[in-house]
Amino acid sequence: MSTARTTAAVFAAFALAACGTAAGDGSEAVPAPPASPSVAASSPQATSSVRLREFGSEHRFPSGLVVTVSSPHIFEPSESAYPRSQRAAAFGIELSNEGQRPYRISDLSVRATIDGEEVKQVQDIPRGYNGIVDADRDLVAGDSTKVTFAFALPAEVATVELTLRPDSTKSTKAVFVGSV
Incomplete structure (x- = not known):
């Protein structure tokens, strides 16, 4: 997507959010405010257009793709892991295609952040x-599979946001959050 189109899309999303309308294809809902490190998914907040979900829950995209993100498995990466980290979290992500068309698994984008800063994916064969x-x-259509991603963590407990996009070229996303 060009910079001009991206900028226009961001401004349009802010304008729609200010009017109380969610931008995008309707798959994004109003988020829940974090009352604690975990998120209550039913309380609305007017500052963003994405509903935060707790780890262990699922999200259905308009295409029919359903994603379920497991609770994180905290582990100590092996000596050969990259990047090196003393602590990491692994997330099992189940993909179920309940739509009409095939879904290309490589289109899935998974990103983790802590306090708005992206954390590195851990490769630990x-x-x-x-x-x-x-x-x-x-x-x-009708098939499902499971993929697993691991991300480096700081030594102290932190709140992680895991963002899944079924197509990295589009704004449709689901955000899962929790303390790890």
Whole structure:
């Protein structure tokens, strides 16, 4: 997407949010404010157009793709992990295609942030964390699969936001949050 189109889309999203209307294709809802490190998904907040979900819950995109993000598994990466980190969290993500068209698994974008700063994905082959293995595969209608992503964590407990986009070129996303 060009810079001008991206800028125009951001301004349009802010303008729509100011009018009380969610931008995008209707898959984004109003977020819940964090009352604690976990998020109550039912309380609205007017400052953003994305509904935050707790780890362990699911989200259905308009295309029919359903994603379920597991609660994080905290682990100590092996000596051969990259990047090196003393602590990491692994997230199992189940993808179910309940739509009419095949879904290309490689279109999935997964990003983790702590306090707005992106955290690095951990590649740890001995522990089985190596991203999307079947990236070139299509998920046909009615089929499902599971992928696992791991991310480096700081030594202290932090609130992680995991953002999933079924197509990295579009604004449609689901955000999962919790303390790890």
